[in-house]
Amino acid sequence: MAFVLHTPETIKQAVRLQRETGGEYLAGGTVLLVRHAAKPIDGHVISLQGIPELKGIGYRGPVLRIGALTTFTEMHKSGLLGGHFKALDEVSRIMGGPQVRNRGTLGGNIGSNSSAADAVTALVALDAVIRREGNLITCIELSDEKVAASAFAKVGRRNAMAVSVANMAVARMTDGSYRVAVGACAPTVLFCQKTSAVLSSGGTFDEAAQALQSEIQPRTDRWGTEEYRRAVCPNLLERLLAEVAP
Numbered sequence: 001m002a003f004v005l006h007t008p009e010t011i012k013q014a015v016r017l018q019r020e021t022g023g024e025y026l027a028g029g030t031v032l033l034v035r036h037a038a039k040p041i042d043g044h045v046i047s048l049q050g051i052p053e054l055k056g057i058g059y060r061g062p063v064l065r066i067g068a069l070t071t072f073t074e075m076h077k078s079g080l081l082g083g084h085f086k087a088l089d090e091v092s093r094i095m096g097g098p099q100v101r102n103r104g105t106l107g108g109n110i111g112s113n114s115s116a117a118d119a120v121t122a123l124v125a126l127d128a129v130i131r132r133e134g135n136l137i138t139c140i141e142l143s144d145e146k147v148a149a150s151a152f153a154k155v156g157r158r159n160a161m162a163v164s165v166a167n168m169a170v171a172r173m174t175d176g177s178y179r180v181a182v183g184a185c186a187p188t189v190l191f192c193q194k195t196s197a198v199l200s201s202g203g204t205f206d207e208a209a210q211a212l213q214s215e216i217q218p219r220t221d222r223w224g225t226e227e228y229r230r231a232v233c234p235n236l237l238e239r240l241l242a243e244v245a246p
């Protein structure tokens, strides 16, 4: 088998090609091409770059629609994330470095299936809707009517180009409830159901921090230790709660 690159121009064509060939979608390539740096790609790759329907960011009524192929730089520069969706704006501003933000896409962040994917943590807190056709992520929708305020923070081993040792997003919803999500502290990005419930019912910070410790499942890996992750999570929570306070 040799490397075969497909360049569909519509969502339908891309989904059909993937079904027929079993190939991998290629968006910005910051994960896919790095994964294949040591071992050349041998098989079908379906580039999404020629599909205009997957691009762009804009409002349809109270819903902000972000095409899966929208890059982090495009999201931040749009100026549309600054208010309610500040958690995602912050990810778009600080993740990776300028080159990664210029190439990396929101759909690729979700598709990379990483428990440390910064945007996924923000999207979980923001109660985002992820639209798909087949197994192709087409767009992400955020609702102004659901989210009042949000914030995101991460800790890594350095300020730029660093995988999150822990990341967190907190959203205060328009109905007064809270949503807390944590990354890199469990096998997947975690929606912290108990912590969110404590905060939503007016519990104290200490109660919320206790709930948080009971639901994260950090492990020691090459990026950080379990103990460090357990120590840093309540600090992130305290800081983000202050940021989203009414």
Ligand SMILES: Cc1cc2nc3c(=O)[nH]c(=O)nc-3n(C[C@H](O)[C@H](O)[C@H](O)COP(=O)(O)OP(=O)(O)OC[C@H]3O[C@@H](n4cnc5c(N)ncnc54)[C@H](O)[C@@H]3O)c2cc1C
Binding pocket: 024, 025, 026, 027, 028, 029, 030, 031, 032, 033, 034, 048, 068, 069, 094, 095, 096, 097, 100, 103, 104, 105, 106, 107, 108, 109, 110, 111, 112, 113, 116, 117, 118, 119, 135, 136, 137, 138, 161, 162, 163, 164
């Ligand atoms: C130096 C460096 C620093 C980084 N720093 C960070 C960081 O700070 N935070 C962070 O979260 N990530 C980071 N990353 C990871 C990466 O840049 C992001 O996850 C980025 O969003 C991936 O997007 P992409 O378009 O490049 O994805 P690709 O590499 O094109 O694709 C990644 C995976 O997603 C799949 N995919 C892509 N688009 C779709 C779609 N629309 N539907 C279904 N599947 C799809 C692909 O098939 C592939 O399996 C970093 C990467 C590098 C190389």
